[in-house]
Amino acid sequence: MVLTYNFTNCDFTKIKEDYEKLIVGDFQTYINGTKSTQSSNYIFCSNQSDCLAKIESLTFGTHAGCGSLSKEMFACRTKATFAHRCPDYPRVKVNNTQAMKKRKKREDTAKECLKHVLRLQGLWRRFTRAP
Amino acid sequence: ESGYAQNGDLEDAEPDDYSFSCYSQLEVNGPQHTLTCAFDDPDVNSTNLDFEICKNLVGVECLHLSKLQDRYFLRTKKFLLVGDSKICVKLGDKKITCKNINIVEIVKPEAPFDVKVMYHEEAKEFVVTFNTSHSQKSYLTIKDLIHDVAYRQEKDEDNWMHKNLSNTKLTLLQRKLQPDAMYEIKVRSIPTDYFKGFWSEWSPSYHFRTSESKGEWMD
Numbered sequence: 001m002v003l004t005y006n007f008t009n010c011d012f013t014k015i016k017e018d019y020e021k022l023i024v025g026d027f028q029t030y031i032n033g034t035k036s037t038q039s040s041n042y043i044f045c046s047n048q049s050d051c052l053a054k055i056e057s058l059t060f061g062t063h064a065g066c067g068s069l070s071k072e073m074f075a076c077r078t079k080a081t082f083a084h085r086c087p088d089y090p091r092v093k094v095n096n097t098q099a100m101k102k103r104k105k106r107e108d109t110a111k112e113c114l115k116h117v118l119r120l121q122g123l124w125r126r127f128t129r130a131p
Numbered sequence: 132e133s134g135y136a137q138n139g140d141l142e143d144a145e146p147d148d149y150s151f152s153c154y155s156q157l158e159v160n161g162p163q164h165t166l167t168c169a170f171d172d173p174d175v176n177s178t179n180l181d182f183e184i185c186k187n188l189v190g191v192e193c194l195h196l197s198k199l200q201d202r203y204f205l206r207t208k209k210f211l212l213v214g215d216s217k218i219c220v221k222l223g224d225k226k227i228t229c230k231n232i233n234i235v236e237i238v239k240p241e242a243p244f245d246v247k248v249m250y251h252e253e254a255k256e257f258v259v260t261f262n263t264s265h266s267q268k269s270y271l272t273i274k275d276l277i278h279d280v281a282y283r284q285e286k287d288e289d290n291w292m293h294k295n296l297s298n299t300k301l302t303l304l305q306r307k308l309q310p311d312a313m314y315e316i317k318v319r320s321i322p323t324d325y326f327k328g329f330w331s332e333w334s335p336s337y338h339f340r341t342s343e344s345k346g347e348w349m350d
Contacts, residue, residue, distance in 0.1 A: 025269025
């Protein structure tokens with residue numbers, strides 16, 4: 001059974017700031033660097049902690065056809081934000097020493113990953129507006 | 132004489148003050164950020180002393196700053212920008228003094244540029260415009276800056292007037308200025324809100340002359 005961290009006690013205001021001031025820019029850089037266009041269906045999240053749980057799962061999970069996004073800059077920053085704004089966010093999950101991936105993806109992988117990144121963007125936007 | 136002999140033994144002389152200050156600049160060269168540190172005391176004996184930054188870096192534990200004359204400098208893409216990093220002065224492997232610093236709280240923006248002043252006859256006003264490289268950046272964007280526009284009559288050496296604004300356009304009413312006078316104007320920027328830090332350098336100055344035309348002028 002995989003224990004999912006409970007994001008209820010996080011500093012949502014600070015996380016929102018980190019997203020709007022830093023992580024938004026990382027997503028833009030990632031998308032600009034992906035030479036393909038892609039649409040994506042969005043994932044719903046009901047409140048801020050639910051959004052963060054789904055963001056964590058999508059950011060650090062592995063995805064068929066894409067592999068892992070966890071070495072991208074937006075992922076490194078998401079992890080750092082959780083570590084700094086969420087009490088007792090599991091240290092084991094915070095390992096900044098993973099080298100940032102040099103992104104030479106094949107076209108089909110890039111497309112598949114872009115789908116997930118667009119979903120992530122949707123979840124973050126939902127988080128910034130969620131009650 | 133400084134507090135450390137060459138072989139690292141403490142001497143009786145008053146110990147040197149190794150306090151230091153740093154500033155960062157974000158996305159100076161594409162995605163690369165810079166960190167610049169210097170000792171507060173310019174006369175400190177910095178032989179064999181190094182600077183190192185650790186924590187909240189991407190993919191590495193620590194990074195070393197290179198010495199350039201009296202400064203120590205690092206150019207990198209590896210700042211996480213969330214949370215404190217630890218900057219230390221080191222003598223070999225020995226940490227002399229350290230500080231916890233958040234890179235986004237010691238930011239020095241790049242200087243504004245392209246300052247221009249246009250006179251609008253019908254409205255009897257001078258429109259000041261300028262540009263900033265931060266309009267192209269991902270993090271410290273134009274929304275995260277406040278600008279200080281300083282202007283003076285050239286013959287009034289120290290009588291600078293200041294206007295703080297958050298966009299890159301300012302209107303000066305003709306009647307608030309002296310007629311037939313040469314003015315100098317310049318701009319600088321400082322981070323605001325999420326980002327904190329220091330004033331940028333001043334932009335290059337722009338010089339303009341007010342017209343002689345009658346009409347209501349400042350008395």
